[in-house]
Amino acid sequence: MKLLVTGGAGYVGSVCATVLLEHGHDVTIIDNLSTGNRDALPQGATFIEGDVRDLADEVLAAESFDAVLHFAARSLVGESVEVPEEYWQHNLVTTLVLLDAMREHGVQNLVFSSTAATYGEPEEVPMKESAPTQPTNPYGATKLAIDYAITSYAAAHGLGATSLRYFNVAGAYGLVGENRVVETHLIPLVLQVALGHRDKIYMFGDDWPTPDGTPIRDYIHILDLAHAHMLALESNTPGKHRIFNLGSGEGYSVKEVIEMCRKVTGHPIPAEVAPRRAGDPAVLVASSEKAKAELGWDPKHTDLHTIVRDAWNFTSQLGDAAHSAHR
Numbered sequence: 001m002k003l004l005v006t007g008g009a010g011y012v013g014s015v016c017a018t019v020l021l022e023h024g025h026d027v028t029i030i031d032n033l034s035t036g037n038r039d040a041l042p043q044g045a046t047f048i049e050g051d052v053r054d055l056a057d058e059v060l061a062a063e064s065f066d067a068v069l070h071f072a073a074r075s076l077v078g079e080s081v082e083v084p085e086e087y088w089q090h091n092l093v094t095t096l097v098l099l100d101a102m103r104e105h106g107v108q109n110l111v112f113s114s115t116a117a118t119y120g121e122p123e124e125v126p127m128k129e130s131a132p133t134q135p136t137n138p139y140g141a142t143k144l145a146i147d148y149a150i151t152s153y154a155a156a157h158g159l160g161a162t163s164l165r166y167f168n169v170a171g172a173y174g175l176v177g178e179n180r181v182v183e184t185h186l187i188p189l190v191l192q193v194a195l196g197h198r199d200k201i202y203m204f205g206d207d208w209p210t211p212d213g214t215p216i217r218d219y220i221h222i223l224d225l226a227h228a229h230m231l232a233l234e235s236n237t238p239g240k241h242r243i244f245n246l247g248s249g250e251g252y253s254v255k256e257v258i259e260m261c262r263k264v265t266g267h268p269i270p271a272e273v274a275p276r277r278a279g280d281p282a283v284l285v286a287s288s289e290k291a292k293a294e295l296g297w298d299p300k301h302t303d304l305h306t307i308v309r310d311a312w313n314f315t316s317q318l319g320d321a322a323h324s325a326h327r
Helices: 011-022 052-062 077-082 084-104 138-157 186-195 222-235 254-265 289-295 304-323
Strands: 002-006 026-031 046-049 067-070 109-115 160-166 168-170 201-204 216-221 241-246 251-253 271-274
Touching: 002 011, 002 052, 011 026, 011 067, 011 222, 026 052, 052 084, 067 084, 067 222, 077 084, 077 138, 084 109, 084 138, 109 138, 109 222, 138 160, 138 241, 160 222, 168 186, 168 222, 168 304, 186 201, 186 254, 186 304, 201 254, 216 222, 216 304, 222 241, 222 289, 241 289, 251 254, 254 304
Parallel strands: 002 026, 002 067, 026 046, 067 109, 109 160, 160 241, 168 216, 201 271
Antiparallel strands: 216 251
16 A cells, blocks of 8 residues: 555654555655654655645645555643643644545545543553543643544545554664653663663652552553554544554553563663652553454564563664664
């Protein structure tokens, strides 16, 4: 298929674009490189630098695309609280422009990069797709609004679409991994301590109602995530919008993650307890049973050792570059 991938220079988008190329698809990437890395662009993809909102109509008019995979978004929870206007513009408005360009040029297949942040505080775990959607920050709210928009476009215009709600994506695939200017994810932050870029890692509370007192999170390997996108792309049905959670189905505590990073890196990784952060749930784990049953998704890299090992292999080979921006 001839595919347009928005945000294909980012962590998730670049790995997904790489896997799509490996499976024989023709890939064109749009990315403004505001958070993505030029170094992450896969060989063999056509790259167009710029904003999706500015370029979507022009690009879709110029060539006949079979489908769009939409990753481009602002995704920092804290930032979304401080500057919500940027998130509504960059996430929701940009996606509406993209949806209209797809409708105008007859592209009826969409895979959308969504998030567990659409749910907010979990009422039960593992979380299913039927869980109430009550986002607690503008980032999650913009992604949920996009899901509503996609549902209506599917019903009215015959769009076939899938939204994939990720939990904690981690690991790396070869030369592509997490390398952000502003890092908020636990595993790469812990690995930065092992590299000497941070003195220690902070654990936000050790008195949570969990076995070891630290919060438990679900981690999904980036390669398993990429395969889910491919399955969604190949099975979209005109007029139908599907939503799937993607996670490992089991969680690991902050202490368990730090200990695994120590084991993999051979570094002591000093850790210090800090006050709890407001809004953090004790346990956040996904049920992926629907994705397994309906998509045929079969994640192969769910153990924590594999996830951390692959992330470390990527991060350590970057050396000092892991703490700098690649534009």
